[in-house]
Amino acid sequence: MDLAECLEQVLGLKSQPLPGPHAAVSSAAGPGYRILHLSSSAGFWEDRSQVNEVWDRFDRECLVLAEALSQVWGPVERVELSPVLERSMQGERVPALAGVLSNFVPSLSAWRFEDRSVCVGVGQWDRELPVVLVAAAGDL
Template sequence: MTTARHLATIDEFRARLADGPGDGPGFHLAELATSEDFWDDGSGRALAEEQYEAERDGLAALLTARWGPPTELDLWPVLERTLAGESLPEPWSTLCAHTPELRLWRDEDRWIGLAVSRWDKELPLRLLALVTTADPPQA
């Protein structure tokens, strides 16, 4: 997919969220792109990480032009809280299991987020987009 298509998907999620529930109560979480699995010496993964980060950064530049600089949300403490048994609302409890960090913009009553999922070296990379009305968890 292209950056323009990714942006159109985010805009579609923003519009659909205004009309009713999304993937869960008050949010849409989607994989904009997914890589292959990795079983090599790591060089293929390193190149793919660069590509996915570049795609995220290109899309982030367009979102920054709309809503200003993003907030960088560290999701590692959120994951630690869920692992300790704390119940956190969606989409945050699911998202923290996929990515260690999230770029987050505010648009009126919605949050728009971008991340690259990369928890395991053998699993595919994923470019994730989030649109939600749920405020991010506090540190």
């Protein structure tokens, strides 16, 4: 992870326009939210022996990024996404960004602004897929 580059990308999420209500949904954006993959590991198709080390490294990188963002935006809020996933699975309506992220990111470091939240976290869609450091903007 290049901290300066990641920091610049995340800071940009505060002011970038978010897709409108009729925007096409993609893996990186949907109505009212945008997700950036800042860093990604290799996949774990055959060898899972290093997955814990990779998670630890990505968690540390996320912490460093969150600390740098806190220097700009102030104190961070920790957001656990497992309750969002549970509500979503029970058919309850959840904010689109929180719903997407809850499928693969267990918790976030977030900052709330007037028109959106900006957050960073680490996740993995499936145990064989890469671990990713993500940043996102939208309604949590």
